Amino acid sequence: MIILEKRPQASQFWSYGAPIVAVFVTMIFGAVLFAALGKPPIEALSKIFWEPLFGEFNFFYLPQLLIKGAPLVAIALGLSLGFKAGIWNIGAEGQYIIGALCGAAVGLALYPMEARWLVLPAMLIAGAFGGFAWAMIPGILRVKFNTNEILVSLMLVYVAEQLLAAMALGAMKNPEGMGFPGSRNLSQYSSASSWIDQGHGMHWGVVIALIAVIFAYILFTRHILGFQIKLAGQAPRAAAFSGVSPARLVLFCLGTSGALAGIAGLTEVSGPAGVVSIDFNVGYGFTAIIVAFLGRLHPVGILMAGALMALTYIGGDVAQSSLGLPKAAIQVFQGTLLFSLLGIDVLTNYRVRMKRGAVA
Amino acid sequence: MLRRTLLASAAAATLVGTSLGAQDVTKVGFVFVGPVGDGGWTYEHNQGRLAVEAEFGDAVETVFVESVPEGPDAERVMTQMALEGADLIFTTSFGYMDPTINVAAQFPDVMFEHATGYKQADNVSVYSARFYEGRAVQGHIAGQITESNVIGYIASFPIPEVIRGINSAYIHAKEVNPDVEFKIIWAYTWFDPAKEAEAANVLIEQGADVILQHTDSTAPQAAAQAAGNVYTFGQASDMAEFGPMPRVSSIIDDWAPYYIARTQAVMDGTWESTSTWDGIGPGMVGIGEISDAIPAEVKASAEDMISRLASGEYHAFTGPINKQDGSAWLAEGETAADYTDDGLAGMNFYVEGLTAEIPQ
Numbered sequence: 109m110i111i112l113e114k115r116p117q118a119s120q121f122w123s124y125g126a127p128i129v130a131v132f133v134t135m136i137f138g139a140v141l142f143a144a145l146g147k148p149p150i151e152a153l154s155k156i157f158w159e160p161l162f163g164e165f166n167f168f169y170l171p172q173l174l175i176k177g178a179p180l181v182a183i184a185l186g187l188s189l190g191f192k193a194g195i196w197n198i199g200a201e202g203q204y205i206i207g208a209l210c211g212a213a214v215g216l217a218l219y220p221m222e223a224r225w226l227v228l229p230a231m232l233i234a235g236a237f238g239g240f241a242w243a244m245i246p247g248i249l250r251v252k253f254n255t256n257e258i259l260v261s262l263m264l265v266y267v268a269e270q271l272l273a274a275m276a277l278g279a280m281k282n283p284e285g286m287g288f289p290g291s292r293n294l295s296q297y298s299s300a301s302s303w304i305d306q307g308h309g310m311h312w313g314v315v316i317a318l319i320a321v322i323f324a325y326i327l328f329t330r331h332i333l334g335f336q337i338k339l340a341g342q343a344p345r346a347a348a349f350s351g352v353s354p355a356r357l358v359l360f361c362l363g364t365s366g367a368l369a370g371i372a373g374l375t376e377v378s379g380p381a382g383v384v385s386i387d388f389n390v391g392y393g394f395t396a397i398i399v400a401f402l403g404r405l406h407p408v409g410i411l412m413a414g415a416l417m418a419l420t421y422i423g424g425d426v427a428q429s430s431l432g433l434p435k436a437a438i439q440v441f442q443g444t445l446l447f448s449l450l451g452i453d454v455l456t457n458y459r460v461r462m463k464r465g466a467v468a
Numbered sequence: 469m470l471r472r473t474l475l476a477s478a479a480a481a482t483l484v485g486t487s488l489g490a491q492d493v494t495k496v497g498f499v500f501v502g503p504v505g506d507g508g509w510t511y512e513h514n515q516g517r518l519a520v521e522a523e524f525g526d527a528v529e530t531v532f533v534e535s536v537p538e539g540p541d542a543e544r545v546m547t548q549m550a551l552e553g554a555d556l557i558f559t560t561s562f563g564y565m566d567p568t569i570n571v572a573a574q575f576p577d578v579m580f581e582h583a584t585g586y587k588q589a590d591n592v593s594v595y596s597a598r599f600y601e602g603r604a605v606q607g608h609i610a611g612q613i614t615e616s617n618v619i620g621y622i623a624s625f626p627i628p629e630v631i632r633g634i635n636s637a638y639i640h641a642k643e644v645n646p647d648v649e650f651k652i653i654w655a656y657t658w659f660d661p662a663k664e665a666e667a668a669n670v671l672i673e674q675g676a677d678v679i680l681q682h683t684d685s686t687a688p689q690a691a692a693q694a695a696g697n698v699y700t701f702g703q704a705s706d707m708a709e710f711g712p713m714p715r716v717s718s719i720i721d722d723w724a725p726y727y728i729a730r731t732q733a734v735m736d737g738t739w740e741s742t743s744t745w746d747g748i749g750p751g752m753v754g755i756g757e758i759s760d761a762i763p764a765e766v767k768a769s770a771e772d773m774i775s776r777l778a779s780g781e782y783h784a785f786t787g788p789i790n791k792q793d794g795s796a797w798l799a800e801g802e803t804a805a806d807y808t809d810d811g812l813a814g815m816n817f818y819v820e821g822l823t824a825e826i827p828q
Binding site: 165168169172175176273274277278288289293376380381382383385386387388390421422425426428429430432434435436 | 497503504531532533534535536537538539540541543544545547548549551552562563566586625626627628656814827
């Protein structure tokens with residue numbers, strides 16, 4: 109009989125090994141799935157993982173990895189702060205939308221001013237503030253009234269989506285758009301565009317995501333606040349005794365993740381997306397939760413996990429168009445990644461033992 | 469990675485600059501906004517794709533990607549198709565407009581066809597169908613079969629396409645039944661069976677005994693069937709499996725002739741950038757069989773209207789028609805123009821008599 113035995117200490121080996129094993133398990137599962145759908149399994153996997161990186165058209169796909177990965181990494185980094193401390197911000201999608209709306213509002217209000225040094229920074233600040241303020245709603249409600257931040261932040265996503273629709277159809281509608289919904293194209297307004305080099309997929313969101321990785325790394329390895337966050341997550345009572353203010357921690361973690369999500373939203377709307385449209389958000393805020401866990405809540409891990417997730421999106425589309433794989437199969441494949449990670453994660457804290465004889 | 473990107477981009481410049489379509493087989497790509505199994509909008513576009521395959525056999529190769537979000541992802545999917553040698557790409561949702569224009573600019577030798585938009589380029593055509601003609605027929609039938617005088621309308625997004633449909637249905641319902649009242653619910657989705665069913669149930673509770681839908685699933689049909697005494701119309705597909713009650717007729721999108729003609733034009737080298745807006749006459753809009761669940765004289769007058777719309781003898785928007793605020797829109801006998809101010813293409817107002825407001 110197989111039993112699970114709790115380890116006295118979390119296994120260092122499995123803590124790092126689990127994501128890698130999970131990726132392999134996902135590949136095997138994917139191969140079986142694709143074969144069952146009547147598609148060549150090895151070719152399908154190579155379309156997903158190999159083609160974008162080393163294929164004939166990688167000059168196009170590699171920059172796309174930056175575009176797709178940057179918002180995932182930026183948002184996941186912010187979320188990881190809270191997740192480590194046991195503060196669950198599930199509403200990054202909403203903060204992403206509000207950040208985009210606030211930043212875009214500034215950009216559209218200043219249109220057509222020719223002052224990139226002023227317009228883009230003002231938009232960035234407004235975007236960060238928008239995300240921050242939206243995250244403060246669950247933050248303050250939790251601190252003052254002890255509400256559940258999971259529910260409040262999640263519900264605010266739907267509020268944000270309604271606001272987005274209202275803006276795309278109303279206040280922010282392009283006056284030259286013949287009555288169609290959607291704002292002016294911010295990426296074509298040179299003072300507001302977040303692009304640095306479009307051909308190489310470089311925009312300010314990419315730069316800020318990379319800077320955030322470095323800051324998060326320093327925070328966790330060198331700064332007392334990083335220590336307090338980890339302590340609050342692992343031993344809340346010990347944290348309280350050592351003088352960590354839970355309220356301050358909640359506001360810091362939610363605020364920072366909100367601001368990062370807001371910046372991600374703003375750099376997306378003024379770059380790759382271009383316009384405030386009804387369905388501007390495509391789920392980065394939710395996918396980032398997977399990225400945060402896949403990356404072990406570690407800044408460098410998140411960077412790699414974000415790149416991997418972006419790869420499955422881009423490669424998934426390649427497999428769809430070149431092999432006719434249905435979208436649902438790709439989504440099952442992505443979902444398996446998190447599922448197998450969580451499954452294999454058991455090995456970090458538990459040991460598998462074989463035990464002889466049945467126990468009544 | 470960065471260096472590889474830079475080197476590869478140089479290759480890209482030359483590759484993109486030269487012709488990609490040197491092969492004998494014509495490759496046609498389709499970008500779909502929903503899943504091909506939605507039974508409505510995307511399903512019918514996919515039927516068009518299959519018709520192209522059936523028509524040309526081995527002379528064409530078709531590829532498609534489904535459920536592509538309307539933003540940067542769409543741009544990536546289109547670029548990917550163009551890189552992989554597509555000669556002609558159909559982008560089948562309004563939100564693909566800017567991405568189509570952007571990608572088309574980078575691939576002058578690839579032809580693009582954008583559905584329901586208004587931006588053209590040398591290698592971008594636009595095409596849409598005059599669905600409002602079908603809506604006129606629906607309104608004409610609905611106004612006569614309703615007993616509660618309340619007609620429910622499940623609308624998707626407040627864009628001109630949808631508003632045109634509401635206006636057209638209302639004008640023709642009112643024409644045959646001055647007491648008729650429209651209740652409109654905005655679902656903010658093209659395809660979401662759960663939301664659509666909920667909307668249908670709310671409308672039924674509010675007394676609607678005819679439900680028109682501008683969303684693609686059969687969920688409202690199922691809800692009406694469960695309620696018993698409620699009539700519906702198929703949307704995008706015939707939805708004949710719900711006939712003869714609740715489904716009494718339908719609007720059917722038939723893209724096949726257009727897709728075949730445009731593919732032929734690319735093969736012959738005669739493709740030109742055009743703007744196509746076809747209705748019942750040329751067959752782009754089909755009216756599904758009117759079932760025997762409605763009185764014979766209603767059926768006869770509806771069929772008369774269909775033939776008058778098809779021949780061009782009657783225009784669905786013929787004055788006198790006032791706007792909702794009471795100001796004059798069309799004078800006696802005047803018909804609505806397509807692309808003027810207050811024209812059909814950018815319609816963003818209700819006609820007189822509708823009590824709801826367009827969400828802003």
